[in-house]
Amino acid sequence: GAGVSQTPSNKVTEKGKYVELRCDPISGHTALYWYRQSLGQGPEFLIYFQGTGAADDSGLPNDRFFAVRPEGSVSTLKIQRTERGDSAVYLCASSSSGRAGKTQYFGPGTRLLVL
Template sequence: GAGVSQTPSNKVTEKGKYVELRCDPISGHTALYWYRQSLGQGPEFLIYFQGTGAADDSGLPNDRFFAVRPEGSVSTLKIQRTERGDSAVYLCASSFNGRTGRGTGELFFGEGSRLTVL
């Protein structure tokens, strides 16, 4: 597709369950970002990939959160033993970062995956 695609758009799960959220970035974009946004707040950085590797995962809140991007395109955010506090919209964004790794600055966001943990 032309834009960043995220699935599912909505996910309701029970406390303690495992969830996976998928992001398909814009073709050719080397950088991929995961953000989490709670109601009334700005997006909170989770993790950033440059190619297949996680260049910065300092935003992941704890070891229940993990993300992969095995082929440098699609990424999956994995949350184990979900808690009610994990409820939020998880936004994925991609951008084209040049050979030096420095980006153009513009992030293209997907529509997000709304996670509700009951």
């Protein structure tokens, strides 16, 4: 079956530009997560959605980062006024619910490079 998909797979942008990263979760999964992975590190939590609402956005580094999930399926991570330090792999994951023990299935990631 189809897994989590993310587009684009790679994004190169210039400092100060705006970018949108898209995530299509596994069909029927109500929980959706965004993580950021820097080179040589483990993923870091950014934000969690249960349905359409952001249940926890405590990992967003600052107000340049914003994410939406308007219909409870596809999610978009938006970064304004990009900085070189935003360069990383942005991973999306989904699970069948937000309850304990549910496996999070990760997408292939979007590699963002800010020049």
